[in-house]
Amino acid sequence: MKVSESTPAVLLLQDGTLFHGKALGKIGTHGGEICFNTGMTGYQEIYTDPSYSGQVIINTTAHIGNYGVISQDEAESNQVQIAGMVCNEFASLHSRATADGSLQDYLADAGIVGISGIDTRALVRHIRTQGVMNCLISSEISDIATLQAELAKIPSMEGLELSSQVCTKQAYFMGNPTATYKIAVLDLGVKKSILTNFTDRDCYLQVFPAKTPFAEIAAWNPDGYFVSNGPGDPSTMPYAVETVSQFLASDKPVFGICLGHQILAQVCGLSTYKMHNGHRGLNHPVKNLVTGLSEITSQNHGFAVKMDELKSSEKAELTHINLNDQTVEGLRVKGRKAFSVQHHPEASPGPHDSRYLFDQFVDLLK
Numbered sequence: 001m002k003v004s005e006s007t008p009a010v011l012l013l014q015d016g017t018l019f020h021g022k023a024l025g026k027i028g029t030h031g032g033e034i035c036f037n038t039g040m041t042g043y044q045e046i047y048t049d050p051s052y053s054g055q056v057i058i059n060t061t062a063h064i065g066n067y068g069v070i071s072q073d074e075a076e077s078n079q080v081q082i083a084g085m086v087c088n089e090f091a092s093l094h095s096r097a098t099a100d101g102s103l104q105d106y107l108a109d110a111g112i113v114g115i116s117g118i119d120t121r122a123l124v125r126h127i128r129t130q131g132v133m134n135c136l137i138s139s140e141i142s143d144i145a146t147l148q149a150e151l152a153k154i155p156s157m158e159g160l161e162l163s164s165q166v167c168t169k170q171a172y173f174m175g176n177p178t179a180t181y182k183i184a185v186l187d188l189g190v191k192k193s194i195l196t197n198f199t200d201r202d203c204y205l206q207v208f209p210a211k212t213p214f215a216e217i218a219a220w221n222p223d224g225y226f227v228s229n230g231p232g233d234p235s236t237m238p239y240a241v242e243t244v245s246q247f248l249a250s251d252k253p254v255f256g257i258c259l260g261h262q263i264l265a266q267v268c269g270l271s272t273y274k275m276h277n278g279h280r281g282l283n284h285p286v287k288n289l290v291t292g293l294s295e296i297t298s299q300n301h302g303f304a305v306k307m308d309e310l311k312s313s314e315k316a317e318l319t320h321i322n323l324n325d326q327t328v329e330g331l332r333v334k335g336r337k338a339f340s341v342q343h344h345p346e347a348s349p350g351p352h353d354s355r356y357l358f359d360q361f362v363d364l365l366k
Helices: 043-047 103-109 120-130 144-151 192-199 214-218 238-249 259-267 307-311 356-365
Strands: 008-013 018-025 029-037 055-059 084-086 113-116 133-138 172-174 181-186 203-208 224-227 254-257 272-288 294-305 316-322 328-333 338-341
Touching: 008 113, 008 144, 018 103, 029 084, 029 120, 029 144, 029 272, 029 294, 043 055, 043 103, 055 120, 084 133, 113 133, 133 144, 181 192, 181 214, 181 238, 181 356, 192 203, 203 214, 214 238, 224 238, 224 259, 224 356, 238 254, 238 259, 254 259, 254 356, 259 272, 259 294, 259 328, 259 338, 272 328, 294 307, 294 328, 307 316, 307 328, 316 338, 338 356
Parallel strands: 029 055, 055 084, 084 113, 181 203, 181 224, 224 254, 254 338
Antiparallel strands: 008 018, 008 133, 018 113, 029 133, 172 203, 272 294, 272 316, 316 328, 328 338
């Protein structure tokens, strides 16, 4: 069945709240953890970010789909990663002449079930109050009892390990083989734009699957190690903690972003926790405590490092703090050439205020 502008759809939240709207993408029933992104552009980059695996995205900007999609240039991975999409107004037609096609066809081809015509302001206010929860979108089932039974089958993001599912299945190279520096990338769900930021800085990369043993990675003899972003609960990844602890023991530079930051924190004996609502958007203010300067950052995370543990840590120290809620945004390991940030300095999409972090890592490689 093909979606039309009159095809009805429903959104059911885990707490029983029900919204009615219009179908978009594929006709079907699907769900995941619902969360909202406040970015006003860059929807294709958001939908293809592996960190969003298992999540239904609410686009808080009022109008989605107006500029269509460009299949390769604006994709952060080889496929759409989100579990569903919710928006207010959805444009089935696009105005950008260089686009490959419409967002409707793009989502339908990817098998994504979505819903439009939703009062996203009311929905986001509800989630901000009640906290993050699972949801179900359906454009084929109207019986509430049946929907509730399907919703109950969706696992909680807390306790869910997803990196080994979304990472590359085989190691691969990226960049110029004659580049000055070699970086081994532990792929926990890496974004293409992060890798491009390294290759643009004269780095040659080998990207390894999440569960690759340290010995296999070290055999390539890289100049440093990068631990990527990714989805799921960081506390469920002892395999990554073990690998990154060996990165650290090698005394070579280590850099982590988002999930990679949370893994490095665990190596230092720190804990993570699930946030009431995560940070997802392009305008989150962060203060660099080393320089005293502030930066506007792109963010996408639902877990964070415990601030009280970091402040009393003998192994790590706080370098960046979120100015909205005072949560941990960055750390460095004492006595090692290792640091990490919770936000996304590649900022695809988003402002480029934090891209100096890539330069700092390359300086350590020197």
